[in-house]
Amino acid sequence: MKTSYLKRFTVGAAPFLFLSLTALHGGTPTPTPTPSVAPAASPAPVKSGPQQQPAQSAVKVTLLSFTPMAGVPGGKDFKIATLTFKIEAGAPVAVTEASFYIDSGAFDDGPAHNVPINLLVHTGIFLGPPGTKVDPGHPIQRTVWLKSQENVYPNWSLAYNQTENATFRWTIGGQPGGGPVAKPLHKAWP
Numbered sequence: 256m257k258t259s260y261l262k263r264f265t266v267g268a269a270p271f272l273f274l275s276l277t278a279l280h281g282g283t284p285t286p287t288p289t290p291s292v293a294p295a296a297s298p299a300p301v302k303s304g305p306q307q308q309p310a311q312s313a314v315k316v317t318l319l320s321f322t323p324m325a326g327v328p329g330g331k332d333f334k335i336a337t338l339t340f341k342i343e344a345g346a347p348v349a350v351t352e353a354s355f356y357i358d359s360g361a362f363d364d365g366p367a368h369n370v371p372i373n374l375l376v377h378t379g380i381f382l383g384p385p386g387t388k389v390d391p392g393h394p395i396q397r398t399v400w401l402k403s404q405e406n407v408y409p410n411w412s413l414a415y416n417q418t419e420n421a422t423f424r425w426t427i428g429g430q431p432g433g434g435p436v437a438k439p440l441h442k443a444w445p
Contacts, residue, residue, distance in 0.1 A: 314350060314389060315343045316425055316433050319396070320445040324375070328403045336375050336401040342382070342427070347390040350427060354378040357401060357440070358422040359414035371422065372408045374415050374440070375401035415440075 319339040326332035338355055357375040361368060377399045389395055405411040419441065424434035438444060 313344055313346070313348045314427055314432065316353075316427070317341045317343070318423060318436065318438065320443070321423075321438060322443050323439075323441050324401075324403060328405050336403075337398055338377070338401055338423075339396070339398040340425075341394055341396040342389050343391075343394040344389040345391060347388045349386065350389045350395065351382055351385060351387050352429075353380045353382060353425060353427050353432065354429075355380070355399065355401065355423070355425045358424070358435075359418040360420070360422075362410075362414045362417040364410045364413050369410065369414070372411065372414050373404045374411065374418065374421060375403055377401050 317340065319341055321339075322334075322337045324336040325334040336357075338357075340353075340355070342350060342353070344350075355377050356373055358371045359374050361371055363369070380397065380399055382395050382397070387395075403411070403415075405415075408414065419439065420437045421440040422435040423438050424436070425432045427433075
């Protein structure tokens with residue numbers, strides 16, 4: 256097939272290629288008129304939707320309370336850690352999901368000094384359907400369970416036991432939302 260039978264034109268900002276029907280049927284190509292180009296108009300405003308991420312300064316996240324893990328993960332006396340938080344905004348901001356991460360401090364594993372690891376996480380917290388907004392009169396407050404990462408890191412228990420003050424950090428809509436904040440890991444706090 257000859258490429259001379261391919262015609263290119265643009266619809267909006269997306270280029271498209273069309274194959275002449277004569278190329279498919281083996282006939283002689285007939286010239287196709289070149290599409291006229293209209294003068295460029297100013298682009299239409301982009302409608303913001305749930306994909307648009309809130310600016311870090313647009314929302315304020317407050318960690319209200321924390322209940323530490325009790326027992327050993329998988330053990331009979333095990334109780335999962337919980338975190339209560341509040342999201343506020345000075346002006347309406349679309350917020351549909353958040354994630355929280357609690358990291359260890361640097362820790363020793365025999366002669367090795369290791370970098371911090373994730374101890375507890377809760378990712379993709381559903382805050383509401385697309386279009387959910389936080390504004391001055393409508394903050395969002397939730398309590399979530401924090402899943403231990405003992406199956407992810409072989410030295411998790413060493414890091415957990417050696418960390419007195421963990422690093423709490425979070426994302427809002429997949430973007431860094433604040434923190435890090437150092438808080439006690441082994442005792443409850445508001």
